[in-house]
Amino acid sequence: MQIHIDYFAILREQAGRQRETLQTDAKTPAHLYLQLCEQYGFELIQARLRVAINDEFCDWSQNLSDGDRVVFIPPVAGG
Amino acid sequence: MQIHIDYFAILREQAGRQRETLQTDAKTPAHLYLQLCEQYGFELIQARLRVAINDEFCDWSQNLSDGDRVVFIPPVAGG
Amino acid sequence: MSTFLLQKEPIDTAALRQRVADPDCGGYASFEGWIRNENEGRAVSRLEYEAYAPLAIAEAHRIVNEALKRFEINNALSAHRLGALDVGDLAVWVGVSAPHRADAFAACRYIIDEIKQRLPIWKKEHYADGKAQWVNCAQCASQASLV
């Protein structure tokens, strides 16, 4: 399954990239984030993040579909 | 005793003047306002007004002194 | 520095904002009172403001000092128009800067509330039907006529 990921803020810096498209067997965003933590050593725990699929907030247990665009959202700090 | 009076808003219109200097035997602003009500037919009752002497809010029972500048303050409506 | 302006000229809000700007402040709250096209169900065409200036200025200064004591704010300024105003015109402005936004909002609200209640400023509303009255004085007058 092919998934597009956009990285922002601290995750962008730790991943060393703004976006990527990858093949994954992850069924959910939670599963995918665990795989990425192994790859990039993200220090943020999942409980402090939110996640969006195709530009809408979603549950960590939502099923991923081929071609989805996933964004992991670090603690926000606007204003 | 000579007293200077400035009129504002509805009192200015009902008195037909912005200011005047008059001789009075009124001992207090309350007494003075009663005299002016007789003269000009002011419709506002004293309880709805405040009064200032020499540009400071004061009591209705404060003693008037020669040369004082008195202002009767209708209900305010700034903003 | 004066903390209150009472003026016939339009209020230059951008210039006043600059006067409360402060690198120690993360929040700036401001309020503008505009002339509405209606009041209590009557269509308003224009307004006239007048003030007992020396006492209005002194009382506004007291209000700002109260706000500086009650809230953690750095700067507060306010201004009020005098004379003839039209619908949509800016009649009163308040601006407050503070390290944090909660204080900026609270102080701005405090200042405008007190300005409206305490400053010796009056407005005469002119209505679309050609009538006019001094706001807050109509009721008093009718009470007086019952005495």
Add this chain to the structure above:
Amino acid sequence: MSTFLLQKEPIDTAALRQRVADPDCGGYASFEGWIRNENEGRAVSRLEYEAYAPLAIAEAHRIVNEALKRFEINNALSAHRLGALDVGDLAVWVGVSAPHRADAFAACRYIIDEIKQRLPIWKKEHYADGKAQWVNCAQCASQASLV
């Protein structure tokens, strides 16, 4: 009409104010968030903002619609800067017009509070000592290291 602007260019508050002006409204409350020269005791030299734009815009639109339901207001607009900002710069702006001032204040406060809590926008603070960090992420990282 868009109710939220996310932009690299400075926010033109006067132009935005004109867009919420309304002859039915007697009150206009606005808020500006400025870059402070310090945060939690550390001297700040500059900031960088970035956003997940599509979701930030959608969420801001939801916030304004919530405010329109909760409060009696006529118009609400907000804007947020992106990119590199200096101390004193305007980072976020909210403006609300309403028939009466209580609703204008309450809605303005609601919108800025929700913007800060909910919009996917991040800031990296650069300090006078040369260090830098993503705000709100330092603590999370140290929590993560305890897991």
